[in-house]
Amino acid sequence: MIKLLAGFHRWISIALCLMFAAWFASGIVMIYVPFPSLSDGERIERSEFVDTSDITSLSESFKAAEINIASRIRLLQYQERPILVVEGDSSKVVAVFADSSELVPKLTVQNSRDIAKKFSDSPVISVSDQIIYDQWVVHDRFDPYRPFFRVDLDDEDRTHLYVSTKTTEVLQKTNRQQRLWNYFGAVIHWIYPTVIRKDWALWDQLVWWVSLFGILGVIAGIILGLKHSVTGWKRGSQLLSSPFSGWLAWHHKLGFIFGVFVLLWIFSGWLSMDHGRLFSTPNPTLKQETNLRGINLSAALNQVGQEDLNKFSNVREFEISALDGRAMLIAKNGQTSELLFTEANSIPNQEYLISTARSAVSQAWPETAIKSSYMVAADDVYSHLREGSFPKETLRIILDDVDETWVHINLDDGHIVSVMDKSRRLYRWLFNGIHSLDLPGFSSKRPLWDIFMVVLMLIGTIFSITGLILAYKKLVRPITNYVKGQSLKP
Secondary structure, eight states, X not given: OHHHHHHHHHHHHHHHHHHHHHHHHHHHHHHHSOOOOOOHHHHHHTSOOOOOTTOOOHHHHHHHHTOSSEEEEEEEEETTEEEEEEEETTSOEEEEETTTOOBOOOOOHHHHHHHHHHHHOSOEEEEOSOBSOOTTSOSGGGGGGOSXXXXXXXSTTOOEEEEETTTOXXXXXXXXXXXXXXXXXXXXXXXXXXXXXXXXXXXXXXXXHHHHHHHHHHHHHHHHHHHHHHHHHHTTOOTTOOSOOHHXXXXXXXXXXXXXXXXXXXXXXXXXXXXXXXXXXXXXXXXXXXXXXXXXXXXXXXXXXXXXXXXXXXXXXXXXXXXXXXXXXXXXXXXXXXXXXXXXXXXXXXXXXXXXXXXHHHHHSTTSOEEEEEEOOTTOTTTEETTEEOOSSEEEEEEOSTTOOEEEEETTTOOEEEEEOHHHHHHIIIIIIHHSOOOTTTTTSTTHHHHHHHHHHHHHHHHHHHHHHHHIIIIIHHHHHHHHHHHHOO
């Protein structure tokens, strides 16, 4: 058995020790330089104000989009005209001029240049040909909005903007520093080369299995390390002594001290790729989301009239939604938004929103009663994490089921933020808690948290390098010597 473990550990280590070292080292970079992203708030803040004065019929504009079931409907501004952007459940996205019900023509290079100049107030160096995938728009959340024009700006940061050809929006923003550091950070850490990540299924399976074999390799190493240590103790050796010498001794000692940390870190990283395999996901089902709205978005759109739009001024984006069968008009200006229930003809107070949200959740989970509800606190450990917090006005509705499921509703727009059952709450501690030390009273204490994380990542890197050296001695050096020997033969 020990021989099998030793063989498995040796060859898994030879295959993965470089990946381990890269994971730990790139983790240090990711502490300070996250993957580039353009938040909805920043995108909306830099968008044009919507001119609603010439809107003819939102219903007719919707019909022109030829999307039967909409998953999202928004009103934006493009070329000094309002456009209705309709998204379908099949990832189909169509933009229609809301003042004429004509389809927005295909975006050109010049159009993208103009959009970028208005967005940034910076001169444009160049505009690329249409891009379906590149390193910074490779995530599948960009799929409905492809292809893009990449616009390179002449500013100090050498900013690149990505303009969707389907919605006319700037949906991604990167600068030179982010791009450079991310090649040493997220691109390595997440195994994010474009050629792999653009195929979500391939990337998902690859990272899942590589991480799983890494876990098994570490477990085998811990067992072997303990076995050799126990044998040494029986012979009278000191606690941290090793029967080996050289790099193997260093590998054994570091593994004895930090092996459990390496195992927990690889295990928690593996859980980031769970995607519903072992734990529940935070997403509601399509049926639950539909029941929460109570009516189709097309029906909600029919209830939005010119008088509703006129209640707001200086709005950069409107969204049409529904909650508990009531049509909603959400006016957004970046970091702030206002919500109007068209039937009530007024902006609701929090009490009204809470009551409506509770009623909607009862419709979405008809077989389960509501146990309680409350607004999520700013320091809530389940919803305010280092990787991203819930919206400020989030209502937690606790269901009276076996899992005591938590349904989180954003009262600013009526959307479900997250669904957390016992499985998902456990996932928070096993992934966030372990992988990034996202622990109450600790993760916010900087630079203390930084010191802990960097030191642990450095230890993991050094430990992996010792394995890399051993792998070189075991595999690469004999091959090199053989090749050299063959070349010397007459």
